[in-house]
Amino acid sequence: MTLTDPLWWIFLLLAAPMAGSILSLIPHPEISRAAARAGALAAVVAATSLLVLRSQGEWGGVLGIDALSDVFIFTVAAIYATSVWYSSAYLRYIHNSFLSPQVYYALMGAFALAMLASLVVADLGLMWIGIEATTVASALLIVLERKPSSVEAAWRYTLIASAGLTIALFALLLLYVSTGTLDAFALAASPPVPTLLVQMAVALALVGYGTKVGLFPMHSWLPDAHSEAPSPVSALFSGVLLPTALYAFLRVYRVLAMPVPSDLTDLLLAFGLLTALVAAFLLQQQRSFKRLFAYSSMEVMGLAVVGVSLGGVALYGVLILLVSHAFAKSAAFYCSGNVLRGTGTTRIDSVHDLRHRMPWTGAAWVLAAPAVTGAPPFGTFVGELLIIVGAVAVGADWVAVLVIVAVLLAFLGVNAQVGGMVFGTTAEPTPPAEEGAESGVSLAYLNVGVALVLGIVSLPYLSSALRAATLVLGGHVP
Amino acid sequence: MDPASDVVPLLGVGILLTALYLQSESFVDPLVWGVALQSALIGMLLGWLAWTEHNLDFAVIAVLAVAIRVFLIPYVLRRQIHAFRWRARELRASNRVTGHVLAAVAVAVIAWFVFQQALASSFPELGGALPFVLLVQGLLMLATRSNTIVQVTGYLEEENAIVYAGALFARGFPLFIEVVIFLDVLGVVLVGVILSIQRDVTGTPEERPIEELTG
16 A cells, blocks of 8 residues: 555544544553544544545445545544644543543544544445444543533433434435445445435435434434533534534435435425524523534534535535534634633623633634634635525525525624623623633634635635535535 | 244234333333333344344344343343332323323324335335334334433334344345444443433432523
8 A cells, every 4th residue: 555545544544543542541641642632633644635635436335435525534633633632721620520531532532533434434334333433432521520411411412312323224224125235335326216215215314314413303412412511522513523424414315316306305405494593593592602502503504404405506515614614613612611611601691701801712702603603704604605506596595595594693693692701891890710821722713714714715625625525416616 | 824924923013012011101110121021022033033044143133132132231221220219100201101102002003004105015024114113112202201211211112123124124234233233332331321420420310400401
């Protein structure tokens, strides 16, 4: 194998978090942290190499990647790395932890490994195992802070996500009965006749994987898990776990030949619109800033599903939206972690005057909030705009109107609340909160910067991979 | 009529009856025994198919089903019941169980007819709709019950439905053994780890309104 062989980089991509995970169990804090960081960095190097090489291919019906995989792999690896880095800042403030830092880093590595493994396999059964493995690895991370509410959230997450994924597995059984294979690449190359059985399989896959994506009404685990998990884990949940589950659904969806039967696109559209609108309304009344961002993620995933149902140029928008959102939302959650540490609360009405109390974190939060809600000139804006354009292009003006309503509601809800916490004042004096050099806020600036750049310029390799991934999904690039 | 050909449908009827029994039960301990019985019937079905079709995969899964879902998980669940020192009855379900049974029967009948009308041509096996009905029953259990142990039995029922479907009409499904092992691992994590943490942290198995998790 040479360095231009994708298999080498896939091997490194999987081996790095695995090795980092195992080595981080060494009972020495510094070594454990260094091992986790090294594993995450090596994963980023492998993911970047796959992106640069525009890797694609299938190996034995087991492994398989294309431009779509490359985009998701890069995003997962990047958010995993920044979250591991941010963890060292966050963990210093966790007392009465259920997990030692060593076990925490090991589970983070296992969580990332499960996501990355889901993205490099061609077999839909293996992909299902990878998605289900993310539940096992991440459930225990939610209970890190040993609170009754976090245990309850972990329970709901495990049970609801697993129940949903069982439906996804049933969908794969039906797909196998009708096609005789679960090789996603082979099925996409020669799509089966869309019989009622195949359509039912795709519809059940939408419900099953949609549970993990956070689609309404299967979303009830999402705000709990996101709000109770430690902030670096929330960043992984929102930024990359939900898109990885959507990727698994897209692989099932792609077995259908174009044009997709209208019954299915209507079903997708209904789930997507309902999710975006319900989330946009619900986030108006949130009292916890972490739940606020959780509902914002749900809204974005709803918009992404709307884009998938529309096809065409909207698919390009979906991919830009997902990548930009991953970076922006992780930045928002890093800031949330800092604010929680600095103020000791997640209640929105108890946080004031962050511009003076935590100026660096406050400024990063003020940047991250519009970035996650699709404000120009961030990449999320470009993504959402393309979804709206896609709706108009297929004559679905009413869809465009509803998407605009959801986007505006989410924008106003999130930015008003964050603005109030950063710029709002109170009659009582509020002492400055600790915000040292090791607060991890630089990572928030880094990630929100990437979301900004994605909206302004065409990034080498990543932008071309996004365009190629759109073609893989059957869409087109403007 | 060949008596041997009746074994699979007969076991199917038994599995369906256990599903309806689970819906009708509000006591926790009998629920655990009920799902163990259902898993045992699935194990017998797999064992029968392994014997008649000389299928090693089914034999392995039969052994796994019996070892993990008939013995291990019910054993862990019953230990949790004793450790929590529960009253052995699901508190809030006892008044609703009649409604649960009616809903369960109605859902089972509807699921059966939907499956037969839409997909019977793809599944010529007698009782091909049963795994689908069982899956829906497991989901109903998860949706209507609030007790954590009872919810686990709903999850186990779903898992049984998958194994049943794989055995009945998705022969040759790749990675079937691996998938079943993985589901079992998840089941053990559910009942063994998270329930233990819950016991240590909250000291109660019943859901209480938690202020942080509202909205």
